[in-house]
Amino acid sequence: MDNLQLIKSQQSKYDEIIEYLKQDNSYWLDNDIWNVEDKVFGEVEYKISAKNIRFDFIKNEVLKNEVKFYLVYSLKNKYLRLSKVLNEHQFAIKYVVEYVSKCLLNKTSFNEIHIDNNKWKLFLINNGISLNKNNQIHNTTYRGICSEISSFIRDFYDDREETEKDIWYSKNIKGAKIPATGVHGVNGHINFMSIPIYYRNTVKKYFKNIITKKSWNHCHQIISHLNYFFTKFYSNGYTDGFIENLLRNDIENYLYWLGNDYKDKNPTYRCKFVSYVRTFLEYIQMAQYDKAPKKEVSFLIFQDDIPKRELNKDEVKKVKFVPEPILKQLDNNIMDLDRPQYIPIYILLRETGWRGTDILNLRYDNCLDPIWNNKEQKYNYYLCGEITKTGIAELKIPIRDKVAEMVQKSIDKAKDLSTEENNPKKYLFNTYEGKLKGKPLNKQSLLNTIKRLIEQKDIRDVNDELYHFRLHSLRHTRAKEYVEQGMGISIIQQILGHQSLQMTVHYATVTENTLYEKWKNTENLDLFRVNTETSRLEQVDLNSDDGENLIRYEYVKKNLDAVRVPFGVCFKPSKLPCKQQMNHCLTCASFCTTVENIPEYEEEIDHVKKQIEVSERCGRELWAEKNKAYLRLLKATLERVREQKIVHKNGKSREEV
Missing domain, CATH: 1.10.150 (DNA polymerase; domain 1)
Incomplete structure (x- = not known):
């Protein structure tokens, strides 16, 4: 009774193979010679020499349909590339069929075949297949094709729970953490x-x-x-x-x-x-x-x-971030991509520093979250996504309003185009038709699109060669920008979705220019001077009056947490309110200023600009903004002085009294 049930089960599974091959108007089942120029293969994007895949040499009908099933399934699920099948697999399969007919005479299905790798290797050697220096079959496709087909077919006939089998396919494991772009080739299954x-x-x-x-x-x-x-x-x-x-x-x-x-x-x-x-x-x-x-x-x-x-x-010597001149060219020309659907993906890669697969894994129903900010009294927008590599189910990071607007437009577009049939997983950047329907846009296609832009705009590196672009370089670049803007390493870790600070430190580097700027700040302290009479370098004695005054002056000059005020700087802590610090005398009712004070305004404006420059260079945005507010007030007052000659609350009438 058990044998009868087994035979019925195997027949039922073979019937499933036949039904699968009846796809595309039964093209795969009815034809023993497949031509890659036929409509079912779609558009072939590369040059090919061989055009036919032949099965007419396989006499056993069951073996033939099982081989067809293996190839069609692997091609449709991107486990195999068409070029690989044309140039290697179809020739290797001839050896497999010959091996089965000569060495396994009674076998009529790959489900009955258990491959002895030593016998298979000996068979290939006897048929003139060469060995490598490790005494293995040189061509890896020939080496593994027999086991691959028999394992694939046996797994298909096996109705047990996936985790009980010896080969686990990703599509059959519930809860498996699969990248949005899928897994391909041998990575599509785990073989025990x-x-x-x-x-x-x-x-x-x-x-x-x-x-x-x-x-x-x-x-x-x-x-x-x-x-x-x-x-x-x-x-x-x-x-x-x-x-x-x-x-x-x-x-x-x-x-x-x-x-x-x-x-x-x-x-x-x-x-x-x-x-x-x-x-x-x-x-x-x-x-x-x-x-x-x-x-x-x-x-x-x-x-x-x-x-x-x-x-x-x-890798240590290799620059992993995009050089600044090239980055500017890419950012300035990105709107000219010949495939506009990739523009928002590039912008999000630049904005967030996330991996390409993380951006492509965004879902239109939950990727944008407005959160109320009590301090600013407005909504701030956060990008929300799953980071599959490190197992973060939902990572939220803030994004600028303009970028949020772009994401919202992409969400609206995805909602309009999506159906349960063409986008069941609700990808934000989805493929709506063709072989990859229902999957996110392809990362390699994005890379190729950017490479075409680089060629079109003639973007070259320091060696005058077209820039070689890697998407992951944008991740390193963003991490570098975070560091140079003064962001804490633990915050960078959270934004990038790293599990450990060690990995973040690996990303968080700075450019040589930034190192130079930081060094320049200390070099300007002028702790060594050249004696013009002897042309020798002399160290300033820090205990002397000159040295003490120098240090005091440079401390004030370089102190970042300071707001420039008339005839000095204010060191008030940033959290303490002070009307005098920002208003000074310029808004006082008793204040009077005339054209005689113009040189003072010009000098003060110059000092404030320098203070702003120092604050911005070192990432102190709060102090830069305060000094900018003071600068605007100075410029406005100076303009009034030049126009009115004299400025005070009651105008000329008070002077005439």
């Missing part, structure tokens, strides 16, 4: 087939706990590093049960193997091979899994075993 059978369920149980807490790409990194961990131990003579009996000596062996395998890699690359393993072992030990280490993990893997992360030497 390389984990030894003895430990496979333990690893799957661990991933079942973390799969909804960490991003999908992070989980993909973890499984690849755990694969290395198990491979190294089993290939060096260890057997089932080695984790339970791990000793410090075993970990030292692992660190030795790691050091030899990746001696040319930097510590940032190597650290994950240790930290991910330690986190895994610590968790299964604390959760009391039956196959956890018996010895305390803290006595197995020490903190010092984890290489301290650092940047590659090349």
